[in-house]
Amino acid sequence: MPRPAVVRYGGLAGSLALAAAAWLGGATDPWQPTITPGTIFAGDNGVLLPLAWLAGTGLLIAAWVAGVRSAPTARWAYVTAVLWMLPLLAFLPLGSYDAYSYACQGWQQSAGLDPYGGGVDVLGCPWADAVAPTWRDAPAPYGPLFLVLAGVAAQTGSLTVTLAGLRVIALLGIALIAVALPTLARRGGVPPGRAVWLVLACPLVPIHLVSGAHNDALMVGLVAAGLALAIRANPAGSAASAGFAASADSATSAGRGAGAVADSGETIRATGRRADLAGWAAGLLLGLAIAVKATALVVVPFALLLMIERYPQFRGASPGPVDSREVSSAQRRKFGPRPWWLGPVIRVVAGALVGLAAASLVSGRGFGWVTALSGSGKSVQWTSPPTAVGMAIGLFGPDAVPVTRVLGIVALAFVLVVLWWKARDNNPLRYAGYALAATVLLAPVFHPWYALWPLAILAATLHTHLNWLVVPCAVVSALCLPDGYNLALAVKTQGAVAMTVFLVWIVVHEAKIRSAGRRRADHVADRLSGPDA
Incomplete structure (x- = not known):
């Protein structure tokens, strides 16, 4: 195992x-x-x-992979990740021209134009030559909050200052991720240092979030912070923990009598008030995340489950030697007579709607961005599994990409419902990560930085099978050349066929596993039903 210093300074x-x-x-x-x-x-x-790009990408990926099992503390992981980000702050964007699209959309917003009404070829922009031709006629597919922030960054009229402002926005999102990760890791039972390392030191962060200034940083940061607050806002967990805390206080202050009971009741009520506030804040942050990118919407149902799941210590567990009448009274005020979970649900949903509506109102653009989302599918690459299947079919017949993309969206809707249903009796936080992973895999378009959406959650919840996180992120980190050329474009046909074959193999392999499991179950049942059972 490499020494921590080798990992840090190699990266x-x-x-x-x-x-x-x-x-x-x-x-x-x-x-x-x-x-x-x-x-x-x-x-x-x-x-x-090419040597600088090859050596830099290789060293960064190798150091990250080596550090997965050698990062000693969360503090060490934070410091190392920041060191890796710093050199890229002062230079041109790497791996994508999206920052120039953001800059033009911000300029249009600050000039009083409607970025949802057309691309730079219609509305104009002083930096239109820097926008990739693929996106010059596309309206902004991003939410109103990002338009407002990009508009602020573009107010000076300087492209350099605008790019610097966009990087500040990305750094704000990264900071939110950094603050939220310890809470998510504790809820997931994962060492915080490992979670911090997996997310913040991932090469995708310095290359695409810091250097490329992608707005995914802000969306993921708001989602992570919203989920962290949802964990803190769980009323059942809050009431139970308050009861246990009160019992500890009362045990150390025996003989105080009614005063101790009153203090414990006030502790429960104060904890409940903090949970209510956290619930509103969680909803607000999730609404703002949707106001950056609509993708964040898939997380909201799982945030609701995080707030209303009954923690084990609350199920029939006594909060300790405090007055049971006081605890019951506090719980009735908190949870009844209406269904106890209704209040938390209302707070999250209302908070999300307030955040989204406020961003739309401040931007002055309403909900025009919803219709602009259709333009984001102009990129056709085999890195999206549904698109790859359509491209492979098109090699032997008609263009099937539009059909397979629709089927991918239908499949995604079904998968999200199944994941939410399973999350009711499992870990909602982990299933929120699964939902983001399904969104990435079944969406019509995939870009390398999309891999960070599920990584930020799954890194804080997965205990084993880390290769499913590390290997894909390592591969896609090397997918873009410095000026934004995606290497997937160089192997369109081969990539589409390879991806399709891989998907077929996965389906067949999963079917074999399920069939073997059923045969084993039938075999056990036959043995138990025999005469000697």
Whole structure:
């Protein structure tokens, strides 16, 4: 196992090499697709640029993978992750031109134009040449909160200042993730240091969230913070923990009589008030997350379960040697006579609606962004499984991508319902991560930074099978060249076929496992029903 210092400074060397790659050939203004596998092998980009990108990406991925089992503390993980982010703050964006699209949408918002009404080819933008041609006619697919923040960043009229402002917004999202992770990890029973390392030190964070300034950072940060508050807002858990705390206080203050009972009752009531406030705040943050990207909506049903699940210590457990009449009275005021879970549900849903409505009102754009979401599917790449299947079918017949994408959305709706139903009797936080993973896998479009959506939750809940998190994130971290060219474009046909074959293998493999499980169950049942049973 490598020493922590080797992991930290090996990754830092990788980050410095990527900073050099960003300086030499990052996404620049105006947009020019100059760096591709062909230009690299032809030597058109020189030697230093491809070497810096290859060495930087390799070192960063290797250090992250090695650190999964060697990060000693959460503090060490925080400091190391920050060190890896710092070198990329001062250079051109890496891996994508999306920051320039954000800048133009922010400029349109600050100029009083409606970014949902058209792309830069219709509404104009002083930096239109920097926007990738694929997105020049596309309206903004992002929520009103992000438009407001991007508009603030673009008010100076300077592209450099606007990009700096967009990076500040991304850093704010990363900070929210950093603050929320310990709470999520404690709820998931995962060492906080490991969760922090898996998320914040993942190469996708410095490459795409910090350097690329993607608004996914803010969405994921608001989702993580909202779920952390939902955990704190669970009224059953709050009442139980308050009762146990009160019992400990009363045990150390025996002889105080009625005063101790009154103090314990007030502790329960104060805890309940804090839970109510946390519930409102959780809903508000989740609503703001939806106002950045609509994807955050899939998490809300699981946040409701986090708030209303009955913790084991509350099910019939006595809160301790405090006056049972006081505890029962507090619980009745808290939970009855209406269903005890109704209040928490109302607070989360109302808070989310308030956050979304407030962002829409402040932006002045209403809900026009909902209709603009359809434009986000213009990118056709095999990295999206439904799109890959459609591309593979198209090799032997008509274009099936629109059909397979619709089928993917239908399948996603079904999977989300099944996951929510299972989460009622399991860990809602983990199933929220599964829901985000299903959204990534079944959506019409996949970009490498989308892998961070489920990672931020699953890293705090999974105890085993970490390879399902580490391997995909490591692979997609190396998918984009410095100026934004996606290597998946170089192997469109091969990638579509490989992805389709892989999906078929997964289905067949899962069917075999289920069939073997049923045969074992039948065999056991036959043995138990025999004459010697």
